Structure formats: structure tokens, C-alpha cells
Amino acid sequence: MNLALFWGIINLENMTEINLESLKIEAKKELENSSDLRQLEEVSKRYLGKQGEIARILRSLDGLPKEKRAAIGKQANDFKNFINLKIEEKTKELKEKSGRGLGSKEWIDITAPGRKPSVGHLHPLTLTRRKIEEIFQTMGFSIIEGPEVENEWYNFDALNIPKDHPARDAWDTFYLKNGMLLRTHTSPVQIRFMEKNNPPFRVIVPGRIFRHEATDPSHEFDFNQLEGLMVGEDISAANFKAVIEEFYRRFFGKQVKIRLIPSFFPFTEPSFQVDMSCVNCGGKGCPACKHTGWLEMMGAGMVHPNVFKYAGLNPKGLTGFAFGMGLERLAMMKYKISDIRLFRGGDLRFLQQF
Ligand SMILES: [Zn+2]
Numbered sequence: 237m238n239l240a241l242f243w244g245i246i247n248l249e250n251m252t253e254i255n256l257e258s259l260k261i262e263a264k265k266e267l268e269n270s271s272d273l274r275q276l277e278e279v280s281k282r283y284l285g286k287q288g289e290i291a292r293i294l295r296s297l298d299g300l301p302k303e304k305r306a307a308i309g310k311q312a313n314d315f316k317n318f319i320n321l322k323i324e325e326k327t328k329e330l331k332e333k334s335g336r337g338l339g340s341k342e343w344i345d346i347t348a349p350g351r352k353p354s355v356g357h358l359h360p361l362t363l364t365r366r367k368i369e370e371i372f373q374t375m376g377f378s379i380i381e382g383p384e385v386e387n388e389w390y391n392f393d394a395l396n397i398p399k400d401h402p403a404r405d406a407w408d409t410f411y412l413k414n415g416m417l418l419r420t421h422t423s424p425v426q427i428r429f430m431e432k433n434n435p436p437f438r439v440i441v442p443g444r445i446f447r448h449e450a451t452d453p454s455h456e457f458d459f460n461q462l463e464g465l466m467v468g469e470d471i472s473a474a475n476f477k478a479v480i481e482e483f484y485r486r487f488f489g490k491q492v493k494i495r496l497i498p499s500f501f502p503f504t505e506p507s508f509q510v511d512m513s514c515v516n517c518g519g520k521g522c523p524a525c526k527h528t529g530w531l532e533m534m535g536a537g538m539v540h541p542n543v544f545k546y547a548g549l550n551p552k553g554l555t556g557f558a559f560g561m562g563l564e565r566l567a568m569m570k571y572k573i574s575d576i577r578l579f580r581g582g583d584l585r586f587l588q589q590f
Contacts, residue, residue, distance in 0.1 A: 256311055259289055260318065267322045273330055276323060283319050290316050360590045361460060361579055364567040365442050368462060371486045375479060377438045377464070382425030384444055385416050390424035394546040395503040408448035418446035421560060422463035423503060426539075429465070430547035435554060436468030442563065453575040460563035467539065467556030473508075476536060476557040480510060484533075488515045488570065495530065504537025504558055515569060531569070534561035 263283050270276040283289045293312050297305045358366075369379050388399075397404050407420035425441040441463035449457050466475065477494060484492045492515060496508040512533045514525035521527040536559035541551035564576050571590070573579075578586045 255293065256315055259283070260315060263289075263319055264322065267319075267326050270326060270330070272334075273327065276326055276330065280319070280323050284316060290319075357590060359579075359587065360567050360571060360573075361563060363590060364563055364570065365460070365462075367487060368483075368563070368566070369440070369442065371483055372440045372464070375438075375482065377440045377466075380425060380429055380439050380441055381443055382419075382422070382428050382441065384419055384446075385412065386419040386424050387416055390427050391417060391419055391421075394427040394543070395423050396540050396542040396546070397502045401502065410446050410448050419443075420447055421445055422461045423558070423560065425463060426465050426503075426543070426558060427547045430467070430544070430549055435549070435556070436471075438464075438466040440464045451577055453577070454565075456564065456576050456580070458580075459576070462561050462563050462566075464559045465539070465556060466558075467554060469553060469555070471538075471555045471557060473506075473538060473557065476538075476559070480536075480559070484512055487566065490515060493519070494533075496536075499535060499537075501535055501537055503540050503543050505540045507535065507537035510534045510536050510559070533565075534559055536560070 263279070266279045266282075267276070270279055281288060285291070290312055294309065297308055300308070373379070391409075392404055392407075393399070409420050410418040412418070422441045422443045422445060425443070429437075429439060429441075441461075443461065443463075444458065445461045446458050449455050451457060464479075466479070473496065477496065481492065481494050484494065493513040495511045497511060499507045499509040501507040510533045511530040513519040514522060514529050514531050516522050516524040517529065519529040521529050525531050536557060539556040539558050544551040544554055564579060567573065567579070568576065
């Protein structure tokens with residue numbers, strides 16, 4: 237073998253190795269410094285193009301022995317893959333970067349249908365309350381409101397529940413530090429209204445009430461009550477029955493029967509529990525009514541003469557009825573809701589159904 241040629245081959249081989257290593261470092265630097273896709277394209281062309289560095293190296297291998305050629309060819313190929321991979325990464329990076337500022341350059345299809353804004357809707361309790369108010373208004377009832385923070389006089393004493401009366405224990409009350417309390421029912425508004433208005437009148441009082449109770453599917457510590465009061469000269473339990481039957485018929489949209497069962501409340505005498513024929517089964521019996529055909533709906537009664545007195549009215553010749561029902565309970569029956577806690581749970585899957 238020609239010695240000179242032998243050395244030449246060695247030199248060429250060494251040179252190629254050195255070239256590849258330094259080229260790799262150089263290429264890496266150039267790729268990293270590319271600040272846009274055009275620059276990147278130039279770097280790609282310089283190394284991978286037909287007249288590029290890799291093509292030049294491969295061409296210079298002519299005349300080398302087969303194994304050497306293969307070895308350097310493989311290195312050149314690795315180098316090519318390395319550059320391709322780097323370019324791919326850098327392209328992605330640059331595209332992401334420029335994408336952030338694309339908003340102004342982006343093409344907008346003005347014929348595409350617009351995105352509908354979501355309008356929202358009323359809460360099921362608001363729907364229920366409005367429906368109730370509408371029905372009672374058509375029967376001549378006015379809607380009145382009162383404070384949610386009350387004193388003991390309006391919440392208890394004036395409603396014929398003296399301090400030592402065991403009935404006071406039936407209301408689990410939230411007391412405030414200043415001696416006030418969160419009203420446990422809407423009945424205090426009866427007193428507040430009668431202090432300022434002379435009979436005859438008929439009013440309903442929807443509103444929030446608070447009881448210190450543990451929550452479960454049918455109990456909340458913060459819920460809504462609907463109070464009713466009708467006072468005049470010859471108001472009887474028969475009037476009450478007619479008004480309530482008509483209310484339920486319109487609220488549930490079907491004919492219902494009601495029955496009055498003797499009960500006790502300090503502020504009414506006589507007092508009754510009001511049952512309604514089950515709207516679910518029509519009175520035949522089903523799980524909703526525990527197979528009795530009846531649903532317990534509310535407490536009611538004829539206004540106690542003491543309550544008139546405490547409100548500053550002369551009870552002589554004055555009669556009236558009062559009732560109180562839970563707004564949530566009515567909504568639960570109307571919409572077949574199984575858990576009272578859903579109303580304030582904030583779960584959109586529940587709320588979006590209304
Ligand atoms: Zn039933």
C-alpha cells in the first residue's frame with residue numbers, strides 16, 4: 237500500500253471526525269440563536285441542503301475503504317438526525333411563541349355563527365315563590381315582608397309564647413350577642429303588620445327563617461317560610477279551607493282534597509295540621525305519602541285572641557286564620573326533589589334543570 241495514500245486516508249478520517257464534532261457544536265449554537273422560522277430555514281439549508289455541510293462531508297469520503305466509509309457515513313447520518321430533531325424542537329418552540337401574538341393577524345370568519353351568551357334563569361325557589369305570590373294575589377292577598385333579625389317580643393312573646401312556655405323550646409333559635417335573634421318563623425310579621433293596619437285584611441309573608449338544626453335531606457338551618465293571615469269579622473275555618481284548597485289546586489295543577497287534624501300552636505286556637513291528598517298517587521297510596529294517601533303540608537289555625545291583643549287590636553268580634561308552610565317543601569313536591577340541601581348546594585347540574 238502507498239504510504240502517503242495510507243496517511244492521507246487516516247488524515248481524512250481524523251479530519252472528518254473533528255469536523256463533525258465542531259460542526260455539531262456550531263450547528264447547535266446557530267439553531268439556538270435562531271429567532272424566527274426564516275433563520276431556522278437557513279440553518280437547515282446550510283447543514284442539510286444539497287450544497288450543505290453534510291453533503292460536502294459525504295462527498296469527501298470517495299476513495300476511502302468501504303468500512304471506513306460506512307463508519308463515517310453512519311456518523312454523518314447521526315449528525316443529520318441530530319440536526320433534524322433540533323430543528324423540529326426549535327420550530328415548535330418558535331411557533332408557540334409567535335402563536336401568542338397571532339390574535340391580531342388571525343383570519344376571522346365573519347360568517348360563522350356567533351357564540352350564544354348564556355342568559356341564566358331563575359332559581360327553583362324563586363320560581364316557586366313567584367308562583368305562590370301570583371296565586372294568592374289573585375285571591376286578594378297582599379305580599380308583605382319583615383326583618384330577618386328580630387327581637388324576642390315579636391318572635392315569641394307577642395305570639396303568645398311567654399318565656400317560661402315549653403313551646404319556646406320547639407324553636408331552636410340562633411341568638412345574637414346583642415340579645416336579638418334570627419327569626420325562627422315568619423309569624424312575627426303578623427304582629428308588625430297588625431300594629432299598623434286595621435282589619436279586614438289578607439296578607440302573605442314569604443321570607444327566610446333560621447333554625448339551629450342539623451341538616452339532612454328534609455332539614456336545613458336556613459330556609460323559607462310562607463306565612464298567611466286573613467282577618468275580618470266573620471272569618472272561619474271554612475274560609476281557610478276554601479282558600480287553601482284553591483291554592484293547592486292551582487299550585488299543583490290538579491284537584492286535591494285537604495283535611496284538618498287538631499294540633500297545637502300557641503298563637504292559634506283552635507290549631508290544626510293541614511294534610512293534602514297525595515299529588516303523586518291521587519290518594520291511593522305510594523312511597524311519597526308512606527302509603528297513607530295523605531301528605532302533611534302545614535300548620536294553621538284561628539288567630540288566638542291574645543295575639544290580636546298583643547298587636548294592639550281589640551279581639552272582640554274579630555276573627556281570622558293564620559297559616560305557615562315551608563317554601564322548600566312545596567318546591568320539592570312540585571319538582572320531585574328528594575333533598576332540600578340541593579337548593580343551596582350550588583350544583584349546576586341540579587340548577588340547570590329549571
Ligand atoms: Zn301517594
